[in-house]
Structure formats: C-alpha cells, structure tokens
Amino acid sequence: MTDDPADAAGEDDSAADGDLSLDRFHEALEAEERPIATASEVARRLGTTQSAARDALAALVDRGDVDRLDVESDPVVFYPTDWGRLATRERVVAFPNRREIVVDRPTQFTRARLSQFAHLVDTTGTEPGTRGYLYRIRQEDVWAAPFDDADALIGSLRSVLPRRYDHLEEWIRDQWRRAHRFRLYTHEDGYVVLEAASESLMGNVADQHLDDDHLRAPISETEAWVNEEAVAEVKRALYDAGYPVEDDRDLDAGDPVDVDLTTDLRPYQETWVETFLERRSGVYVGPPGSGKTVAAIATIAAVGGETLILVPSRELAGQWREELLDHSTIDPADIGLYHGGQKEIRPITIATYQIAGMDRHRSLFDSRKWGLICFDEAHHISAPVYSRTAELQSKHRLGLSATPVRETGSEEEIYTLIGQPIGADWDELFEAGFVQEPEVEIRYVPWRDELARNEYASADGRERRRLAAENPAKIEEVRYLLAAHRDKKALVFIEFLDQGEAIADALGIPFISGETPHRERAELFRRFREGDGTREEPGSDGDDVDTLVVSRVGDEGIDLPNAEVAIVASGLGGSRRQGSQRAGRTMRPAGSALVYVLATRGSGEEEFAQRQMRHLARKGIRVRETNVAE
Incomplete structure (x- = not known):
C-alpha cells in the first residue's frame, strides 16, 4: 500500500450516506496524522464529498461521539469527544514521516516486537492496561536491532503496524545498510584493520571524519591499518558520522576464571544475557531493583574470562564484592579491589573510574588481557574525567545503567564506546511485579x-x-x-x-x-x-x-x-x-x-x-x- 489518500481509505459509501462511524473518523485522523480534521480533510481521506462528510460529522456530533470547534478565521475542526473510548482494544497509529508509533492498550506481543527496533519515548494514563505508548524509531535503534538482515526487521515492523509504509521501510533499510558498512578486524599479522564496504566510503567518509593519527597507513582502496590506541576514537568518529562500526577484532579473552552463578535469573534477565553473548557488547538498562548486577554476574560467569569492573565509588566497589560472593561460586581470593584504599589485581578486579583513568595506573590496566570489562553506572564514561576508561578494550564490553541519559544528549556516545542498549521496559517490569x-x-x-x-x-x-x-x-x-x-x-x-x-x-x-x-x-x-x-x-x-x-x-x-x-x-x-x-x-x-x-x-x-x-x-x-x- 502507499501513502496516497485514496489508497489509505478508499471510497466510503457510509460517509456519503450520512452514516459515519467513529472508527472511520479515527482512520481519517490517522491518515491526516493529526488529532483534529476539517470536513474537507475527512472527505478527502474517505473519498466522499465535503457536503456528505459535513453531514456525517454533524450526526456524530449529535450522538456525542465527536466535538466541533469553531476557530476564528479558520474552518471548523472536528475531534473525538473521548479519546479514551478508542482504547477499548489495542490500536496502533503510525506517523511514518516522524517515524513515530502510538499504541493504545498495547498487547504484550506488540510491546515485545516494538522494543526490538523502537525507543519508548513516553507513556500516558495511570492504570496498567490503559496506558498509551509513544515509540520513536531512531537510527541507533535500527543499528542495534537483533535481526540477521533487514528483511527480518521489516517483517517484525509489519507484524504490528496496521498497513505498510514504503517510505518508512526504505529509511529503515538505508539505516540497516549504514550499520554494516565499516568493520574492524584483526589482520593475520596481528594488527587492527578498518575495512569499508566500498572505495567511496573509505575516501568520502573515513578520510573526512578520522584524524591523521587514527590510521597508520592505507592497505588497499577499502582497508587501512588502525592505530590500536585510537580504536575508541575511530568508532566514536564514524558513529557520529552515521556509520556505526562492527567490531570483529580477535581480542584476547583473558585467562579463564572459575565462577558459576548460584542465583536463578528472571526471564528478562536471561534474555539480557543471551542478547549480550550474541553481540559481545551492550548496556543493561533497567530501573533500580531490576537485577542488573545479578545479570552482570551471570554474564561474568558465562564469559568465563578475566574481568575488570569499573565503578564510581569505593562504596560501590565493596558492594560489588559482596554481590559476587552472594550470587556466585567465586573464590574470595580471586576478587581484587583497586581504589584509593587498596590496590589489588585479581582475576576479577573492581576499580573506580577515577583510579583506572589515571596515567600512573592506566598502563597496568592496559597490560591485562581482560575477557570482559563491566562499566557500572555507565553514564559516567561520557564525562570528561572518566572518558579515558572507555578506551580500555576487551573482547566483551558490558555497561549497567538505570537511565543512561545525560543532559548533553550524549547517550549515543555511551552506546558507541560500550555497546547498544539491552533492557526491559520499566512499565513492563512494574506490571509483571518484578519491581x-x-x-x-x-x-x-x-x-x-x-x-x-x-x-x-x-x-x-x-x-x-x-x-x-x-x-x-x-x-x-x-x-x-x-x-x-x-x-x-x-x-x-x-x-x-x-x-x-x-x-x-x-x-x-x-x-x-x-x-x-x-x-x-x-x-x-x-x-x-x-x-x-x-x-x-x-x-x-x-x-x-x-x-x-x-x-x-x-x-x-x-x-x-x-x-x-x-x-x-x-x-x-x-x-x-x-x-x-x-x-x-x-x-x-x-x-x-x-x-x-x-x-x-x-x-x-x-x-x-x-x-x-x-x-x-x-x-x-x-x-x-x-x-x-x-
């Protein structure tokens, strides 16, 4: 189907007969992408005359289903008397030009599907089951969508929208292509290579957005030797240019660590861990009390390699040690604390951001082959005083945060340096009784x-x-x-x-x-x-x-x-x-x-x-x- 008005609604004999249902009026509003409409707009969307639409709308007003507003110097506009009546069942309204989706009374299926490729912006209403949800499809959501190809993503989109939107689907396909145009990999001789999908991308994107000290030398028309110390800057610069980098480097997993989880995971925590292991990077996002730390310990056990846990304070370092002992089989002798009070490097080391970012300690952390680096309270890494810790590289990078949003709007930087968000809808956790x-x-x-x-x-x-x-x-x-x-x-x-x-x-x-x-x-x-x-x-x-x-x-x-x-x-x-x-x-x-x-x-x-x-x-x-x- 297309966005053409006639295709969207077709001929509407009921409107011509003066019998216009509230649902048909709502469909006209959806097509207009506005909460109000004039009689001429309704007529155009329903394929009838303006006179017939005006009579049909007058009948809806007489029944109390629709209100009218006489705006000075403007045509009369009509709108539903009680939008709440429209939410007796799930209703999905798409605004493709703004890439927004509004859902009244969404089912669990719809919310689960939307969470794969869209960002929950807002909710309205107060009682569970009556809330309206506003989703926005952002480029970073498409980049991080858990699908093997764009067709699978589009299939999930079509499963929840009332009809197809060609322009929106083409934009999503374009974003998917962008997310697979650059990758980092390890050359057989051990150095890091940046590979572009085409010669023009390397010349018109990489060369324009990367500094001279980011790349050591060209290897071919589509490949360049990367300065290993600048890997984080390369990823950040290309992300800002609209091209997230796939990181396929053969990083060392570190020495094996003997640790098993002793706590049962909730279903959504299991999903977090499974998603992370597939991607090898990501940020667990959930409200306090949702069990991000336990999910992180499960991830440490699954990775099974040397782990560095970065935290903002000594108090949190101590709490992490207690959580590890409470929820896993880790030997206490394998946990080290590295902060102003004591400095121990162990198979699992818990350090403060401030100490780990200092020059005199940085070389020590750089010299270790970490299998996993966990950034607790992950929003800290976009602050200048802590940002150097994000340059520490490992095979797996995990972040934890309740609300990874900063007033500067630099949440994208968090996802660039660590990984894409993995988490549950707060409201879903409330309704399920987990929090x-x-x-x-x-x-x-x-x-x-x-x-x-x-x-x-x-x-x-x-x-x-x-x-x-x-x-x-x-x-x-x-x-x-x-x-x-x-x-x-x-x-x-x-x-x-x-x-x-x-x-x-x-x-x-x-x-x-x-x-x-x-x-x-x-x-x-x-x-x-x-x-x-x-x-x-x-x-x-x-x-x-x-x-x-x-x-x-x-x-x-x-x-x-x-x-x-x-x-x-x-x-x-x-x-x-x-x-x-x-x-x-x-x-x-x-x-x-x-x-x-x-x-x-x-x-x-x-x-x-x-x-x-x-x-x-x-x-x-x-x-x-x-x-x-x-």
Whole structure:
C-alpha cells in the first residue's frame, strides 16, 4: 500500500450516506496524522464529498461521539469527544514521516516486537492496561536491532503496524545498510584493520571524519591499518558520522576464571544475557531493583574470562564484592579491589573510574588481557574525567545503567564506546511485579515568612537557586513527612551541605556527605540496612538507623534496598538522571514505595521538579502534585 489518500481509505459509501462511524473518523485522523480534521480533510481521506462528510460529522456530533470547534478565521475542526473510548482494544497509529508509533492498550506481543527496533519515548494514563505508548524509531535503534538482515526487521515492523509504509521501510533499510558498512578486524599479522564496504566510503567518509593519527597507513582502496590506541576514537568518529562500526577484532579473552552463578535469573534477565553473548557488547538498562548486577554476574560467569569492573565509588566497589560472593561460586581470593584504599589485581578486579583513568595506573590496566570489562553506572564514561576508561578494550564490553541519559544528549556516545542498549521496559517490569512502582508526589512548600521570600526575590543566579533549595520551611515539611511514615525507613536527599546539616541537627538524624569518613559512612549504611524499620526518637542512642540525610554521594551506586520513603529536599537543578536515581532508591520487588519531592512555591524549583518527574512519568510512574498549606 502507499501513502496516497485514496489508497489509505478508499471510497466510503457510509460517509456519503450520512452514516459515519467513529472508527472511520479515527482512520481519517490517522491518515491526516493529526488529532483534529476539517470536513474537507475527512472527505478527502474517505473519498466522499465535503457536503456528505459535513453531514456525517454533524450526526456524530449529535450522538456525542465527536466535538466541533469553531476557530476564528479558520474552518471548523472536528475531534473525538473521548479519546479514551478508542482504547477499548489495542490500536496502533503510525506517523511514518516522524517515524513515530502510538499504541493504545498495547498487547504484550506488540510491546515485545516494538522494543526490538523502537525507543519508548513516553507513556500516558495511570492504570496498567490503559496506558498509551509513544515509540520513536531512531537510527541507533535500527543499528542495534537483533535481526540477521533487514528483511527480518521489516517483517517484525509489519507484524504490528496496521498497513505498510514504503517510505518508512526504505529509511529503515538505508539505516540497516549504514550499520554494516565499516568493520574492524584483526589482520593475520596481528594488527587492527578498518575495512569499508566500498572505495567511496573509505575516501568520502573515513578520510573526512578520522584524524591523521587514527590510521597508520592505507592497505588497499577499502582497508587501512588502525592505530590500536585510537580504536575508541575511530568508532566514536564514524558513529557520529552515521556509520556505526562492527567490531570483529580477535581480542584476547583473558585467562579463564572459575565462577558459576548460584542465583536463578528472571526471564528478562536471561534474555539480557543471551542478547549480550550474541553481540559481545551492550548496556543493561533497567530501573533500580531490576537485577542488573545479578545479570552482570551471570554474564561474568558465562564469559568465563578475566574481568575488570569499573565503578564510581569505593562504596560501590565493596558492594560489588559482596554481590559476587552472594550470587556466585567465586573464590574470595580471586576478587581484587583497586581504589584509593587498596590496590589489588585479581582475576576479577573492581576499580573506580577515577583510579583506572589515571596515567600512573592506566598502563597496568592496559597490560591485562581482560575477557570482559563491566562499566557500572555507565553514564559516567561520557564525562570528561572518566572518558579515558572507555578506551580500555576487551573482547566483551558490558555497561549497567538505570537511565543512561545525560543532559548533553550524549547517550549515543555511551552506546558507541560500550555497546547498544539491552533492557526491559520499566512499565513492563512494574506490571509483571518484578519491581514495585513507586508513588511520586511533588509537594510545593511555601516560604516560611515574608523576609525569606523577599531575600529570594532580590537574589539572582546560583544564590537564588540556593535560597529556594534551603527554604527553612522545608525542615518542618520533612519533619511532618517522617512523622506520617514513622514505621518506614527513609532517605532525605539534599544538594547543599548547610541544608543537610540544618535538617540533621533539627531532627537528630545522621547526615552523610562526601566529607564523611569512609569508615563512618559504611557503618551508617550498614546500620540503615539492618534496621527494623521502627524509627527511633530524635537523639536516641539506639543501634539501628532508620533515617539518613544524604548528599549527592547517595544518588547512585549505594544499595539500600529497604528504603521505603525518599524525600528530595533539594537538588532539583540536577539532571533527569539524578531525579530517576533518587526515586529509584525506593524501587524493589515488594512493598509500597513513596517519593516526595519538595519544591519551593513560586521559585524556579517548580519547573525543575516538573521536568525531573516528567522523565519518570514517561517511564510509566505515576506523579501527583500537592500544594502545602501556609
């Protein structure tokens, strides 16, 4: 079929007879790729006269199925009265020119198919089974699609769309061809070669986008000898040019490591591991609590070679060691920690990004033949201070991240340096019961007094943001929320240290920041994990810790699975990823989870809160808003 209007709808005798069904009207809207339409547009799409279409639409208006809007200086437009009525069954609407697909009430089959080649952009609605899904087909999604050829990908696309879209299919075929035009391989003499599918590609693409120090010398019209130290830069440059590189190098798998998994994987985790082993690279993407670390340990066991695990902090390094011991048969003597506190190289080595990227340690890591490098909290590698670690090469590259999105939009760089995303739809995990969906509430807190409001009004820049963040009224709001959930473990997140100390002093609870000594920090986290959930009275000397005030050090990589309440008192100027990390601290397989975001009313925090939480709402999490009384 084509995109021609007549082919899309054909002659419609029912419209000519004045009997137009709501479904036929909706089909006309789909063809127009707009939520509204004029009578002439409906007539054109349904192959009838404008007069007949106007009469048929008037009948729909009389029945209450369609509303009309008289727009000044424009024709009358018509739209469905209740779009929700259209979602009593699955409905797939394609917008081929924008490469977008909207699905109301998608079946599990449709969602599974779409996840193979499309990116979930947004969800609407609040209840499972009633949500609408917006997917976008991006070039990187086509490049990473798990198919043997373009025909198989197109077949999967056709299985979910209501009809064929030739222009969209041709664009997908073109992107598929782009993803298979360059490859890296190891020459029989041991050096790395970049091979292009044609002479023109090598001349017009590679030569224009690669620097002189990336390639040592030409080998033929379609091949060039690559500087091994520049492999990561070559892959990044060609990816940016729209040509992802297939990496077929014969990299060393490292010495074998004897390790088996002792934990049963969930079905989606098994799929992650199987997909990774086929590709030899990728990023496990899933919400906190979805078991990315366990899936990574299963991957380590499956690869069976020397492994380097890169993490952002010493705390996370220690947690990784415990997870390996809990979920595998690894000998403790085969695990080494390499950070500011100790430096051990073992068959499985856990190092911090910062140490691994330093020149004086880099040569040591480069000299090892790693079978697998695992980048935990993978979004770190696109930050300048950590990017050198991405140049470490191994036969397998695995990343882990809940939300591999940075405000700079450099998620493509993550996938270039590590691999393409492999993961589950957050909403799918919520509905399946693997991860408990948190309840998120933005609470708009008033200024405590007119003096504080005036001080904010007269400030500007960073000072204004700090004053809104440290609004003294937030201390009483935190006190109120903790009292309302006295039987739950709680984390209070802050951005500014002065506010953290003020909340901790006022409420008599511990405060953890980057200035807290490592040993004291680890002990407080231990007591929090082992607490029974009954909050001690402020100032008591009980051994359990049921509430912590935490600075950015707690935003990621801290495993506190029994946190039941998260209160974000400040930090709303941060990234969408930071908002997801903080909300994610309460995600776990069972039990209710609550996230409160405090924003000073009438300040820039209102917009920041809505932006951060909108990112969560797109993943299917319900977000509500409350105005706190003055």
